[in-house]
Amino acid sequence: MTVAPSPVSPQAGxxxxxxxxxxxxxxxxxxxxxxxQASHGTIPSELQGTLYRNGPGRLERGGHWVHHPFxxxxxxxxxRFEDGGVRLSNRFIRTEGWLAEEKAGKPLYRGVFxxxxxxxxxxxxxxxxLKNIANTHxxxxxxxxxxxxxxxxxxxxxxxxxxTRGLTLLDGVLKPGEAFSAxxxxxxxxxxxxxxxxxxxxxxxxSTVRLLEFAVADxxxxxxxxxxxxxxxxxxFKGFAFLHDFAITPNWAVFLQNAIAxxxxxxxxxxxxxxxxxxxxxxxxxxFWLVPRxxxxxxxxxxxxxxxxxxxxxxxxxxxxxxxxLVLTSIFYADFPTIGPDMDFRAIDFNQIPEGxxxxxxxxxxxxxxxxxxxxxxxxxxxxxxxxxxxxASRYAWMAVAERETGNDPLQALKKLxxxxxxxxxxxxxxxxxxxxxxxxxxxxxxxxxxxxEDDGWVLCVIWNGARCASDLVILDAASMxxxxxxxxxxxxxYGLHGSFVEG
Ligand code: CO
Numbered sequence: 001m002t003v004a005p006s007p008v009s010p011q012a013g014x015x016x017x018x019x020x021x022x023x024x025x026x027x028x029x030x031x032x033x034x035x036x037q038a039s040h041g042t043i044p045s046e047l048q049g050t051l052y053r054n055g056p057g058r059l060e061r062g063g064h065w066v067h068h069p070f071x072x073x074x075x076x077x078x079x080r081f082e083d084g085g086v087r088l089s090n091r092f093i094r095t096e097g098w099l100a101e102e103k104a105g106k107p108l109y110r111g112v113f114x115x116x117x118x119x120x121x122x123x124x125x126x127x128x129x130l131k132n133i134a135n136t137h138x139x140x141x142x143x144x145x146x147x148x149x150x151x152x153x154x155x156x157x158x159x160x161x162x163x164t165r166g167l168t169l170l171d172g173v174l175k176p177g178e179a180f181s182a183x184x185x186x187x188x189x190x191x192x193x194x195x196x197x198x199x200x201x202x203x204x205x206x207s208t209v210r211l212l213e214f215a216v217a218d219x220x221x222x223x224x225x226x227x228x229x230x231x232x233x234x235x236x237f238k239g240f241a242f243l244h245d246f247a248i249t250p251n252w253a254v255f256l257q258n259a260i261a262x263x264x265x266x267x268x269x270x271x272x273x274x275x276x277x278x279x280x281x282x283x284x285x286x287x288f289w290l291v292p293r294x295x296x297x298x299x300x301x302x303x304x305x306x307x308x309x310x311x312x313x314x315x316x317x318x319x320x321x322x323x324x325x326l327v328l329t330s331i332f333y334a335d336f337p338t339i340g341p342d343m344d345f346r347a348i349d350f351n352q353i354p355e356g357x358x359x360x361x362x363x364x365x366x367x368x369x370x371x372x373x374x375x376x377x378x379x380x381x382x383x384x385x386x387x388x389x390x391x392x393a394s395r396y397a398w399m400a401v402a403e404r405e406t407g408n409d410p411l412q413a414l415k416k417l418x419x420x421x422x423x424x425x426x427x428x429x430x431x432x433x434x435x436x437x438x439x440x441x442x443x444x445x446x447x448x449x450x451x452x453x454e455d456d457g458w459v460l461c462v463i464w465n466g467a468r469c470a471s472d473l474v475i476l477d478a479a480s481m482x483x484x485x486x487x488x489x490x491x492x493x494x495y496g497l498h499g500s501f502v503e504g
Pocket of ligand 1: 183244245314315498
């Protein structure tokens, strides 16, 4: 481990592939409230709440490996911070598919990212069932913890015990099996109360985007309850859409329709997973779809459609409005990265796949013109801003990055970037550590004291420690990226996807 701000970069690609590959594994235990001590440093007593993480916890069954880790069954890890201590729990989500495969001891479903049932194309052709693996994100809404997977309904869990309550239709908001994004955005109070803003997309030759806004807290003044749907609208757009994420501002929900095409035939014939049938559309034009929020100044108006720069985007970082402009920061890939049917994900050549690069698009809402600017040449993913700045002008972003300054490699370091000056601080887990998504937790405000600075708080990250073959929780100072504490967890958590911090 090295401490910021003076990371020593090893030679390009100077990591051990066996260390990296050792992070792909099955979790064999479920822990409940195990007390964890800091191995180094002290856990800040002001950190009060729970870090929830979601990600694939099972990658193999009966000797059959998933084709891509995104096809692994969702497992929630909860790290509860209370009075300077941490307690750890983890649970698999009891999805229909997990329960059935647990009983059968072998894979019974195909995966969206190319996992096939044993038996070749004949055993897979025309089996178009989707296994809702609930593995992408986890957020709190009302009394439920929601395990999200974008192609279908969320699973509701008990926030304390992590027991699976079951599939939820959110009090009748969703139809059974309806798509519900794994990337909700939490509006910190653009129009008064906090809201969870999210969407579902139904795609085909046309795509319909359903935008949904939920209350996140009870409001005694209006009788609104946490988890209640406050507004919704649906808009139909021309063309196929793959929308994994979006961004919000006080007035807009911002989508980027990537220029990609979907050819379902190899999926239907049992040769490929559905996501492997996505491909760049040569000569295609990406578009921004700006949908007016019902809480904003343009409520009820038609969406704006604006040509977008080339490139493929999974994740946006933040967006805000500045006079007649909308500023959007996103992670762009030169092309849509996919793992073909004959490739083993553990053997991928990082040099052969495009890296994610941070770019800022400034959309002129009057003329419809777009200026784009590269903010950093360093490979990155999983970026976020201070949650209080969601949808608003933000100076800093925190993200997972590769150890070297350019080129594609596994994510081994965490970076704080000043979006105005370009100044950066880096904490590195190299050479034997591999990072996941960092979660920035602002320092709680103290009554009577000035509001904490935008970068005042902590960055929490679960890392894969190749030396221990287990996971560590790292707590960093969000301003300096200096190490505050490291907790060696008695659990080996495979590389995860998204998570959130719930105060309280
Ligand atoms: Co995502």
